[in-house]
Amino acid sequence: LVAAGCFYLLAPAGRQQGYLTQTLASVEILSPELAAVRAGASVVATRGGELTVRAAPGMFTGPGAYRSNWTGVQVQLDKDTSTVNFGNVPYNSLRQLYALGLKHDLGSIAGRLCLEGNSIKGDLTNKTSLDLRDCKLILGGQVIPVGAIPARGTVHVAEKLPAVSPPTDPRMLLNALGVGQDIRPDNPFFRERSMLNEIVNGDFRRLTGVQFIGWHDGPAGILTTAGRTNRGRDIGLMLVKQTIPLDAAGRFYLPAGLLKPRTGDFLMPGQSPSPENNAINDQKVNLVYDLDDAGISRNFQIAALDIQYAKGQFNLPVEIYNHRDGRWEQLPDGGKRIGSAELSRYLSHNQVWLKTSGESRGPYPAWPGLAVEGVVS
Structure with a gap:
């Protein structure tokens, strides 16, 4: 009897009576009323049997990393909800x-930032219901804690920007974000690094501003589990970006x-694609820098341009x-500084065109960077 009691107390099923879930969710705030969510979840069913995972309204869920030995997997769609049923789940398996x-009415990070001289200033207010830690602002290759x-x-931002800052590659940006250099499980920031690695090598290479x-x-509150018991715990982590x-x-x-920069055709406004506007021309990559992508709301005049990259x-x-x-x-x-006298040569319709023979050297390539000096009109 004593041995049986010890076995019950020490066994995982005895310590964890329900389900242990880890949900990693990336949430991109589009507006105070709407956010796009991408998430992955791992569920440990300590008691086995039937396992049902239901997504919140407006979300779709499906089995990930599907294996041939997962029997009885069913995905059900009912109006605006989806459910995944796992049948015959073995004891203490994952x-x-x-x-x-889409997630509605999450709120947003309210406020604006302002460039003044070589500084950026402003106040940001967290108008969500989430307590956020380790918040950072990313300005190209610059990271502001x-x-x-x-x-x-509310937090006040007042940061001086460096005069010369060649563009960073994804590895340098990840290190600047403070999530370590390794993606191994023994890295204390393993989860954060895994989530940022996908974004930095994907979304951030396209996002501007x-x-x-x-x-x-x-937990993000987008998945609920049920089965032999409704008890469970979700060790969730959310990455909020905006x-x-x-x-x-x-x-x-x-x-x-x-x-x-956008890689593709060199097209003036109203111009149609033609053979001479191919994205790859003589094995060279076209880069289009559009100053309107900076998202500065006020009208401004360009005083100088500075193309920066390492020698x-x-x-x-x-x-x-x-x-x-x-x-x-x-x-x-190493680049070139273009003063006001030369702007008419290289700036047209707020665009600068460059052409390179592929990406830069190294396993983590980066395109040339374009710095802008301007005056609000």
Whole structure:
């Protein structure tokens, strides 16, 4: 009897009576009323048997990392809800799922940031119900720590930007975000690194403007489990991200890396694609820097442009298009500063065109960065 009691108390099923769930959710706030959610969940069924996972309204869920030995898996759709049923789950085994969809009325990070000289300033208010930790602002390759912002809390931002800042590669950006260099499970920031790795190598290479990120320790409230017991615990982690509106006052400086180049055709407004506008021309990659992508709400005039990259970063020269003379020109190794007298040559319809022979050297390539000096009109 004593041995049986010890076995019951020490066994995982004795310590965990229900389900143990870990949900990692990436939440992109689109507006105070709407947020896009992508999540992955792992559920440990300590007692086995039937396992049912139901998604919140507006979300879709399905089995992830499907294995051939998972028998009796069914996905049911009912109006705006979805359910995954796992049958005959072995004792103390794990099942994985994914979920995606829209979450309503989450709130947002309210406020605006303003460029003044070589500084960025402003107040941000957390108008969600989530307590956020390790919040940061990403301006191209620059990372500004903001700290913790409790629900309904406000933080003041006042940061001086460096005059010269060549664009960072994804590895450098991940290190600047403070999640370590390894993605191994013994990394204390393993979960954060895994979630940011996908974003930095994907979304952030396309997103423009100032990006806010913050972490919330807790479930996202998008999945519920049921089966032989309704008891359970969700060890959740949420990554909250949002684009912050940007203003400018007086003379301002836009650091390199904030404007992400678009790779593709060189097309003037109203121009149709043609064979000479191919994205890959003579094995060279076209880069289009559009100053309107900075998202600065006020009208401003350009005072100077500064193309920045490290010397020797590219195997072959980088070229810039001279709109006035209609020809390509080779840039000096390490970039070029374009003053007001030369702007009419290289800036047309708020666009700068570059051409490179592929990405930069190394396993973590980066495109040249474009810094902008402007004056609000």
